[in-house]
Amino acid sequence: MLTERQLLILRAIIDDYIQTAQPVGSRTLSKRDDLSFSSATIRNDMADLEDLGLIEKPHTSAGRIPSEIGYRYYVDHLVETKIIDERETYHLGERLRASAQESEVLIRQAADLLSDLTNYTTVALGPNSQMNRLARIDLMPLDERRGVVLIVTDQGHVEHRTVVFESPMAPDLVEQTIRFLNDRLKGTPLGQLKFRIGEEVSNLRLAHQEQFEFMMQLIQSTVGVQHPASLYLGGKKNIFNQPEFQTLDTLRPFLEWIDEQERLTDWLESLPNREIYVSIGSENGIVALQNCSVITSDYTLDGQTFGTIAMIGPTRMDYRHGVQMMGQIIEALRRTKLEE
Amino acid sequence: MLTERQLLILRAIIDDYIQTAQPVGSRTLSKRDDLSFSSATIRNDMADLEDLGLIEKPHTSAGRIPSEIGYRYYVDHLVETKIIDERETYHLGERLRASAQESEVLIRQAADLLSDLTNYTTVALGPNSQMNRLARIDLMPLDERRGVVLIVTDQGHVEHRTVVFESPMAPDLVEQTIRFLNDRLKGTPLGQLKFRIGEEVSNLRLAHQEQFEFMMQLIQSTVGVQHPASLYLGGKKNIFNQPEFQTLDTLRPFLEWIDEQERLTDWLESLPNREIYVSIGSENGIVALQNCSVITSDYTLDGQTFGTIAMIGPTRMDYRHGVQMMGQIIEALRRTKLEE
DNA sequence: ATTAGCACTCATATTTACTGAGTGCTAATC
DNA sequence: GATTAGCACTCAGTAAATATGAGTGCTAAT
Structure with missing residues (x-):
């Protein structure tokens, strides 16, 4: 257990070292107003603190610097957290x-x-964004074979990706697909989107089935891309x-x-x-x-x-x-x- | 004008220095296979090259290093550009x-x-993206007062920004506005978008005029944000x-x-x-x-x-x-x- | 025109000595 | 018994003193 004075000294060493980045010696400390002991006394306490592993010296004739354990002690016992001004x-x-x-x-x-x-x-x-929920998904055509898949979440986050189709998109099919996706998937967390799309598709047969499935697959692969936070x-x-x-x-x-x-x-x-x-x-x-x-x-x-x-x-x-x-x-x- | 040998020496100095980052001395050079002259000869040429400002020495007893002028000469005369393998x-x-x-x-x-x-x-x-042309602009509502303005360009580039309205959006007004914007602005380079919107708005009076103008203003300020390339x-x-x-x-x-x-x-x-x-x-x-x-x-x-x-x-x-x-x-x- | 030879230069490395901030220990003091 | 003065000792850091050697420019011989 640390004495009152040892605590004072430990704190002083760390405070001083934080400021100067230089090892702190006993004489320097004894000159402080809050430490009115002789350097010898302080040296004795420093030896004790060193035995406890709280401070250490870079070499024989240097002052002391805090060890990691010393910082840990300082942070845990000598720093008051959460004082909100x-x-x-x-x-x-x-x-x-x-x-x-x-x-x-x-x-x-x-x-x-x-x-x-x-x-x-x-x-x-x-x-x-994986936790965000889908607010709307859309596919904006750029030309007849390229489009941009847009995903907007309830938090206003936007993801997008350009996709290229094998063959020209049929406007009504696109519209149908998008409406379908929005109807079914609104509110789905982005992280589950890929899985959910797969699920929905297998539940459904549509007129232009083949094209539809290809489009879905494309969109699915797109939304599956893990965008880093x-x-x-x-x-x-x-x-x-x-x-x-x-x-x-x-x-x-x-x-x-x-x-x-x-x-x-x-x-x-x-x-x-x-x-x-x-x-x-x-x-x-x-x-x-x-x-x-x-x-x-x-x-x-x-x-x-x-x-x-x-x-x-x-x-x-x-x-x-x-x-x-x-x-x-x-x-x-x-x-x-x-x-x- | 440089002699054949001086050219050879200059090239050798630069090649060597590029490799080693060390000043190159006359003796080192004379040991090279492609330079079969004595170090003294090379020293004479080096002195000339130094007079021309092509090389310099860091200090009296060091070898030579290329000067900026030397590199310039090297690049302009000794490096063959555009050899496509x-x-x-x-x-x-x-x-x-x-x-x-x-x-x-x-x-x-x-x-x-x-x-x-x-x-x-x-x-x-x-x-x-300032040069890209507008493919489509859209406003996706998130809740009754917040929405995301989306701008997609012909190159598949997407810009977006969350906007907050003073009062709840009227769905039909939103739709009307967006349709209006798309009709009028498709193909406009992004850089001109802000200006063009202002222009269009002043040309037009609509039913919910006040709300409309507010919305336009908001969108205008949004698209005006210079997104760096x-x-x-x-x-x-x-x-x-x-x-x-x-x-x-x-x-x-x-x-x-x-x-x-x-x-x-x-x-x-x-x-x-x-x-x-x-x-x-x-x-x-x-x-x-x-x-x-x-x-x-x-x-x-x-x-x-x-x-x-x-x-x-x-x-x-x-x-x-x-x-x-x-x-x-x-x-x-x-x-x-x-x-x- | 080229090269061998030589005195000279100067950055770099090595040695040596010195300084001073710091320590630990012991013996005197409170 | 706790504190302090005193002193011998340690050691990083600096500075001066001294090589070392890679390089030069110039001159005279080839």
Whole structure:
């Protein structure tokens, strides 16, 4: 169990290190106003903290830096979560609202905003359209053999794909098909669309059966394409200002990792479903993020569950401020109404 | 005027430097099979080439490196452009065709392919939709006050935007409006759409005039949004393997520049309209590309003018190979038919 | 015109010594 | 018993001192 003073010292070391990125020595600490002990006393406590694995030294004659365990302790015990500053939240809400009623634009803005506030990199995952329900499907002919399949969901999300038919489309057949699809499939979650179309088709015989089936098959293959959820990156540049990323060895893996959209999406989707979750250094299990910490949170927009937002900084990140800003942003998003 | 031998030496220096990224000395050159002169002779010629500004030395006791003027000379006189290897082009065409009939996917693939072939970074600008002509416009209601404006062009390109009305939409008014818009505007280039709608509206009075005008205004503001042409980046990672980008000072400006989508688009659009164009170092007038050269080309797809593709490498890039691959790719694209 | 020879230059690597911020331990002090 | 002063020790980082060697330009011989 930590004594009051040890706690004070641990906190001071981490706060100091977060600011300076330099190992913190006992003499530096003893000069602080809130630590009126001699450097020797502090050294003794530091030795204890090191025995507990909370801090460590890069080499014999250096000061101490927090270990991952130390950060963990700091985050769990010394950072107060979820203090919503009403005025601030309102202010952020205003900045978001100013932008758009289009949810995708809004998410992008939120990601940018969060990275501006913290100077870390942010990643936001938009809603997974697989959960959206079909509002309408349509096939717009471009010329006699090409057309665009349009799928609009209840959330205003649009997917489209160009299709090419073997032979010229018969206008009445197209109309018939589309009406049929709309009648039967309205309200179907996009994820089930492909399956449902197959189901419906087998239930039915029509006049131009052969052409009809071909068309259905085409549409079916089209809607089956898994469109990845939209992904937004904010403040990628910020990484360049972090002292721990001033060498290629550290910078390169990070940049390569963050540019890999697909992997990034998978990662965000695999995160535990919580309000605000902090994952420190090796905890997040990604080699490229060994020296990073991540603050993630699911967010809701206009009341509905929506997606995930993550903030990525060095392990030496300002957890207090980061957690607070993340809280404000998701609160601001929750309160944002999509319609004016 | 350069002597035969000087030409040989210049070529050798550049070829060598392109490979090794190290200054080339006279002794190294004299050991080459194609240069059977003593190092002293070569030194004399090198001095002449330096007087002409074609090569330079980083410092007194180093070998020579090509100057920008040297590269320019090399590109203009020593690189044979446009040698299409039929088999190779066919092969590339196959690799592209395998991917899709969707033009946007195809362009992305072409960018990736080109960067794979050369190990440089590529940027491809898709067609500017402003030139596309309206095939159909539609408004799909989501609920009584929200709807999605859909714009489909003759090229199968789709734009959409969610709009929110002040009051519930009257179905017949919507239908009337949309029919009106389609009748009058089919075939209008997207870029002129906003203006044309305003024009049409002022020509017309309708029953529910007030609501109608409001709706039109909304649609007008929607179609007026300048959607940037689609931009694809290939092989961004490749830069990490270039020896001249192993320090943050050189790497950072490049990465920051290449991540700025909007600026990148403007730049590509501003490039001179040619088949294959090489721009060396400071020639391209962009600070972040001081140490880079760019091979650009407009490309056509399925016969139609389409967009621009660019390949970015260090000034010390393999111009011969780069130009050749660029030629192959745009040729392969030209021959690609969009429909199966 | 070409080449051998040589003095000279200068980036780079290696060695060496020095500095100073930090530690751990011990003995004195509160 | 807890705190602190004192001191020997460690070690990264810097700076100066010293090779090393790849390259040059010039001159005189071929």
